[in-house]
């Protein structure tokens with residue numbers, strides 16, 4: 589599902605964030621991405637989401653070679669990827685419902701379908717009763733759940749998360765990880781960058797460890 593073959597990423601300032609990286613994630617797999625600060629974790633996720641492009645090498649996602657993908661196809665490609673961030677990136681002047689609806693509005697869904705899918709996503713993350721709230725009225729863990737609902741509302745086959753529990757206490761972090769597991773159990777490929785060694789050492793998933801832009805031994 590996710591295939592990196594000798595991938596290099598050099599930023600315009602000449603910093604090489606990824607150096608000859610090769611790895612493979614199976615369809616339906618759940619895995620963690622770890623490594624020191626600056627190791628290249630966010631860069632790797634950005635290459636999968638086509639927020640950045642590789643300098644050399646092949647990134648192949650669901651049999652599509654991203655290096656060959658023209659710009660006009662990128663928005664359509666991105667519907668396949670759900671993205672969850674540490675700071676949730678919610679719009680604070682919009683309700684929970686509106687935040688989760690955003691990807692569906694962008695992809696031009698009709699009103700009824702939006703209502704149905706948003707409520708289904710909020711139900712999955714346990715926030716159905718809070719759809720009219722503003723994000724500010726929610727706890728940190730609930731805000732992260734809104735971010736997850738927004739990421740899955742398009743039913744993407746791949747879910748990427750960049751430090752999704754970075755701001756949460758251990759109990760809430762565990763709950764968020766359980767949510768990711770539930771999506772994985774219904775077939776979603778889940779890839780989570782995390783520093784939280786305590787949490788991920790208790791979970792039975794593969795770890796891909798980066799060190800200075802390469803796979804650590």
Ligand SMILES: Nc1ncnc2c1ncn2[C@@H]1O[C@H](COP(=O)(O)OP(=O)(O)OP(=O)(O)O)[C@@H](O)[C@H]1O
Pocket residue numbers: 599600601603604605623624625626627628629630631632
């Ligand atoms: N847009 C950019 N321009 C130049 N250098 C960048 C850019 N983005 C990241 N870098 C550099 O690339 C390296 C890898 O960054 P990246 O954010 O991928 O690391 P990370 O493993 O996610 O780190 P952290 O755990 O601190 O978030 C770092 O040295 C960083 O400074």
